Amino acid sequence: MSETMQTTGVDASDATDADLLGQTVTAVRAAGSALRERFGEVVRYRTREELMRALAANGDTALGILRPRLTRLRPDAGWVEDELDGGALPPGEWWVVDPAEGNVNHLHALPEWAVTATLVRDNRPVLTAVHLPLTGETCTALTGAGAHLDGRRLHVSRTADLGLSVVATSQARPDEDEAVVRRVGASITAMLSDALVVRTTVPATLHLLNVAAGRIDAFWQFAGARADLLPGALLVSEAGGRLSDVEGRPWTPRSDSFLAAAPGVHAQAVATLSR
Structure with missing residues (x-):
């Protein structure tokens, strides 16, 4: 919980979405730092089972940081961590998390991987934080407030061809x-x-x-x-x-x-x- 929320006595359930986004950013950055410490050498595997164990080790490292922090922010929200799950969610709030987006790239010492956390409310994403640990960049979006990369407003291209x-x-x-x-x-x-x-x-x-x-x-x-x-x-x-x-x-x-x-x-x- 943020210092502001602590000192004012505001309950996590009463936090604004902007407050939640700020704390979500803190969580994905912390998880990203842990995964960066594990990055560098190509992870060798000979079987599908060895591959799955290596993927799970990365996921568990990041989830050990993300899950308690995000649960404190929104204790009543559901939790989705299976990166292959699809379809609609039940009504209400859900955390949709990919603790190691591009996990297979991480294992192969390739740079294209990230940590993501998105709060979904009645099947509409309302805030998201995407952290790229190797560059230190963090991209965020909040419904109605735009998308930003390290505080800089993002705009899609003007290409028309x-x-x-x-x-x-x-x-x-x-x-x-x-x-x-x-x-x-x-x-x-x-x-x-x-x-x-x-x-x-x-x-x-x-x-x-x-x-x-x-x-x-x-x-x-x-x-x-x-x-x-x-x-x-x-x-x-x-x-x-x-x-x-x-x-x-x-x-x-x-x-x-x-x-x-x-x-x-x-x-x-x-x-x-x-x-």
Whole structure:
């Protein structure tokens, strides 16, 4: 609990969303510091079981910091920590957390990983904090108050030509079913024809942060989970971007596809991905 909340006697349940966001930032930074201490050497594994143990060790390290801190902030909120869970949540408040977003990159000594925490209220993300421990950057968004990177307001790009755009996609999960794999492959082929550059890597949240920051122009993904889409969805929408499924319909956690884009290329991206 923040010093202000302690000295004024304000209960955590009465804190404003802005207060909660500030404390969420503190939590993800602390968890990120712990994961950074574990980063550097490639973690070797020979079996799927060894891989899962290594992934779990990172997750447990970060969750040991995140869960008690976020629970103190919102004791009655539900808790979602399975990064592969998807679909709608029951009514009420939920913490949707990815303790090591891009965990497999961390194990391979690759820099694209983060710690994320998002408060969802009645299936709408209301605040999110995304911390990149290797750069020290923290990206935040609060419903109605914009998206920020270390205090600097973020805006999506003004690009209006998909042919001049850098776009990206991500693998939603390992062992995806064949129909989704084929759909992903076809979408990449279509974008290779229509966009300037296509990036394909994990995790989704970092691509979405880049859309919010105007560094890339669009991101899409088939299937997907709450933990890898909700933080970025709030970042992009608060930075002025457009969200939908790949056919242009409103996106919800139940949707089977996701598209986030600068307004000037959204319709062109829909046309490419839905043909």
